[in-house]
Amino acid sequence: MNRVTLLLLQALVAVVAIGIWHIGSSVPIGGTYFLPKFFFSTPADVATRVWTLFADGTVKIATCTEPIDLTRLINISAPCFGKTVWQHLLITLIEGLLAFAIGAAAGVAIGFWLARHPLLSAIFDPYIKMLNALPRVVLAPIFLLWLGLGIWSKVALGVTLVFFIVFFNVYQGVKEVSPAILANARMLGMNERQLFRNVYWPSALSWMFSSLHTSVGFAIIGAVVGEYLGSAAGLGYMIQQAEGTFDTTGVFAGMVILAVFVLIIDWFVTLIERRLLVWRPPSAAGQG
Amino acid sequence: MSDRQAERETAAQHAPAAAISFDGVAIDFPVAGGASYPAVTRTDLKVGAHEFVAIVGPTGCGKSTLLNVAAGLLAPSTGQTLVFGAPLVGLNRSAGYLFQQDAVMPWKTARDNVAISLEIAGTARAEALERAQGWLKRVGLSAFGDRYPHQLSGGQRKRVGLAQVLIRDPKVLLMDEPFGPLDAQTRQIMGNLLLDLWALDRKAVLFVTHDLEEAIALSDRVVIMSAGPSARIIGDHAIDLERPRDASEVRLLPRFHELHKAIWGQLRAEVLKAYGEDAG
Numbered sequence: 118m119n120r121v122t123l124l125l126l127q128a129l130v131a132v133v134a135i136g137i138w139h140i141g142s143s144v145p146i147g148g149t150y151f152l153p154k155f156f157f158s159t160p161a162d163v164a165t166r167v168w169t170l171f172a173d174g175t176v177k178i179a180t181c182t183e184p185i186d187l188t189r190l191i192n193i194s195a196p197c198f199g200k201t202v203w204q205h206l207l208i209t210l211i212e213g214l215l216a217f218a219i220g221a222a223a224g225v226a227i228g229f230w231l232a233r234h235p236l237l238s239a240i241f242d243p244y245i246k247m248l249n250a251l252p253r254v255v256l257a258p259i260f261l262l263w264l265g266l267g268i269w270s271k272v273a274l275g276v277t278l279v280f281f282i283v284f285f286n287v288y289q290g291v292k293e294v295s296p297a298i299l300a301n302a303r304m305l306g307m308n309e310r311q312l313f314r315n316v317y318w319p320s321a322l323s324w325m326f327s328s329l330h331t332s333v334g335f336a337i338i339g340a341v342v343g344e345y346l347g348s349a350a351g352l353g354y355m356i357q358q359a360e361g362t363f364d365t366t367g368v369f370a371g372m373v374i375l376a377v378f379v380l381i382i383d384w385f386v387t388l389i390e391r392r393l394l395v396w397r398p399p400s401a402a403g404q405g
Numbered sequence: 406m407s408d409r410q411a412e413r414e415t416a417a418q419h420a421p422a423a424a425i426s427f428d429g430v431a432i433d434f435p436v437a438g439g440a441s442y443p444a445v446t447r448t449d450l451k452v453g454a455h456e457f458v459a460i461v462g463p464t465g466c467g468k469s470t471l472l473n474v475a476a477g478l479l480a481p482s483t484g485q486t487l488v489f490g491a492p493l494v495g496l497n498r499s500a501g502y503l504f505q506q507d508a509v510m511p512w513k514t515a516r517d518n519v520a521i522s523l524e525i526a527g528t529a530r531a532e533a534l535e536r537a538q539g540w541l542k543r544v545g546l547s548a549f550g551d552r553y554p555h556q557l558s559g560g561q562r563k564r565v566g567l568a569q570v571l572i573r574d575p576k577v578l579l580m581d582e583p584f585g586p587l588d589a590q591t592r593q594i595m596g597n598l599l600l601d602l603w604a605l606d607r608k609a610v611l612f613v614t615h616d617l618e619e620a621i622a623l624s625d626r627v628v629i630m631s632a633g634p635s636a637r638i639i640g641d642h643a644i645d646l647e648r649p650r651d652a653s654e655v656r657l658l659p660r661f662h663e664l665h666k667a668i669w670g671q672l673r674a675e676v677l678k679a680y681g682e683d684a685g
Contacts (some may be wrong), residue, residue, distance in 0.1 A: 164480065283512070295506070297504050297506040298509075300504065301509070304476060305570075356591065396514075397511070
């Protein structure tokens with residue numbers, strides 16, 4: 118199938134879905150709407166709301182007398198904090214990135230450490246499994262208590278999600294280095310430090326990058342869920358506020374913004390992945 | 406011919422020690438239940454400093470095991486290995502090992518894979534890359550330096566592996582069915598490449614293969630191993646074919662056929678025995 122046909126078919130799915138939504142919510146069939154506006158809003162309302170949110174938000178930022186810099190933009194107590202959609206997006210983005218960076222760094226470090234020390238790995242094994250099996254949402258209230266309503270309680274939630282994905286992948290990556298490559302590297306004269314740099318590290322990173330989409334996605338999930346459960350800013354907060362007033366249009370608008378936001382981030386991840394995993398055969402790189 | 410023989414004899418008299426010398430080497434592998442599986446029984450074998458020795462035997466006879474002992478990757482259960490007269494402890498630092506499987510690092514380009522051999526020994530990166538390019542040229546890959554292993558064919562990856570090992574200039578070359586996974590034509594081309602490179606300085610080579618024709622075409626001596634368990638050396642044949650040889654054309658010589666017939670007669674029984682064991 119060629120590219121154009123594929124794109125057309127993909128667009129067709131959206132058109133049909135939005136069409137059904139529109140008819141159900143705006144065209145009475147036999148006197149009733151099978152998707153009542155109160156519960157489902159309408160595509161036109163949602164589109165208008167998304168547009169207004171961004172337009173108003175831009176106006177608010179533009180007319181703000183305070184100097185616009187990053188620290189002011191995310192400072193909830195700053196007088197200019199108008200809670201525009203841009204600020205919500207920025208805060209969610211910052212929380213997600215911090216969660217990813219901290220979670221990935223910890224996952225790589227501990228994954229490596231345990232993979233190279235079988236005894237430690239055996240000792241910690243049940244605890245790691247236990248923590249991983251725990252639904253992370255139950256930790257959110259604890260993090261709120263510990264770290265407050267600011268961004269760090271959301272970052273912490275994201276970290277607990279990202280850490281395990283990266284940890285397991287790095288652990289696996291170090292454990293499953295091809296024995297032939299390892300023996301070859303040893304025979305070439307590599308010492309432990311050189312083996313780490315030239316064999317274990319690239320192997321572990323390749324495993325980590327192959328799970329990049331999942332871990333970045335989970336970082337954002339952690340941020341949004343954290344915001345939803347208790348915060349004063351962010352996309353999750355926006356959606357939660359709309360829900361609190363039965364503002365279905367607001368909830369759907371938040372979901373649309375979140376979906377587009379995640380798509381854009383995913384696209385960036387694909388770009389990064391393509392650069393970093395250039396040595397991988399296409400089939401193997403595609404599996405991630 | 407007679408000159409070469411004389412040369413060899415004097416060399417033998419003056420040579421301080423063989424490149425590799427297995428001295429009563431036996432290898433047992435532990436199996437479940439505390440028992441052990443005798444893979445190789447007491448083996449004595451010497452590989453001269455400039456000698457190309459091939460080990461042939463049925464599958465599973467412990468040829469590769471013996472090679473791993475020579476590399477120091479595996480310690481023998483009894484006996485010892487001498488490398489240029491000194492007992493081998495740990496990895497064999499004077500040996501280069503070409504593995505049967507792909508062992509080049511998939512995350513490095515062909516050039517980096519070759520250069521890393523020098524870099525880990527302390528050569529500056531710029532110089533290492535330059536010399537790596539020289540070796541890539543020698544193995545016929547000068548235009549492929551920037552390719553990653555998955556962008557190369559199986560034969561090309563073997564060439565990278567060969568350059569990676571030879572750039573260190575090891576005194577001994579250990580090869581474990583290096584061309585095994587390649588197709589017949591590529592194998593002969595790789596055989597010729599190996600002979601050309603070997604002719605430059607005649608390193609000691611221990612070449613494990615299951616392909617008798619390849620063994621005869623390349624080596625000075627063909628050693629036959631019996632079927633396992635308790636594999637041992639059951640034959641040692643000098644290959645008196647003139648060098649330089651062409652790995653494919655040498656197969657047409659009458660002498661090649663005589664040698665092949667003589668050695669195959671011995672090997673055949675062992676191969677059948679190995680299949681019999683498998684069937685049982």
